[in-house]
Amino acid sequence: MNNNANSLIVLDFETSGLSPDNGDRAIEIGAVKIENGKITEKFQSLMNPGFRINNFIENYTGITNHMLQSAPPCHEVMNDFADFIGDDNLLAHNASFDKKFLDAEFSHIAQCYSGEFACSLLVSRRINTNAPNHQLGTLVNFMNIASEGNFHRALFDAEMTAKLWLVMLDNIQQQINQSSVPFELIQKIAKTPKKNVSDLLEKW
């Protein structure tokens, strides 16, 4: 594990559906690298899954079958993405979803990654206890984060997740009165029952 929570890859997949076990594939990857509290690199690409996506996904994402026809194939994009993420830790909003697609796409090309996932959704449920809900768009509005772009596109969602993450890290830093938040603490927050999180931060 890279224990530096201030340097990590924030990623978001758009996909043909909810489950790679049912044959769904990634159709777009967007990611940003956060280093020392700032977005320093970006990665974005559509990818052709080799079949037509349905109307719901076209409407939900704005990604059309016409756009995917000329996109590079998944294996090509995922190999480039493996180089992008290196051995950094990873972050996504509802990470279990993006992790299962990353695992599935990497399994197709015999790639692997060494970083560990953090989940902004799980942390938000424990830190932003007054939020009306924990959907990415709701949290961005709730925390007054500037947002000009289209939700449900991979790079925009990754950027918004990164900005949300930095606000939450700042919140945690203030609570523990330290200048950085160890990745180990992030993982502990995500696994701690909500009612015990304030105790965890006080004693850190």
Next chain:
DNA sequence: TGCCAGGCCCTCTTTAGGGCCTT
């Protein structure tokens, strides 16, 4: 024919059910 995602989390729980969140 009938089913059709899955992990997390809460509670009127744990011998379970249902909502949230992602596409």
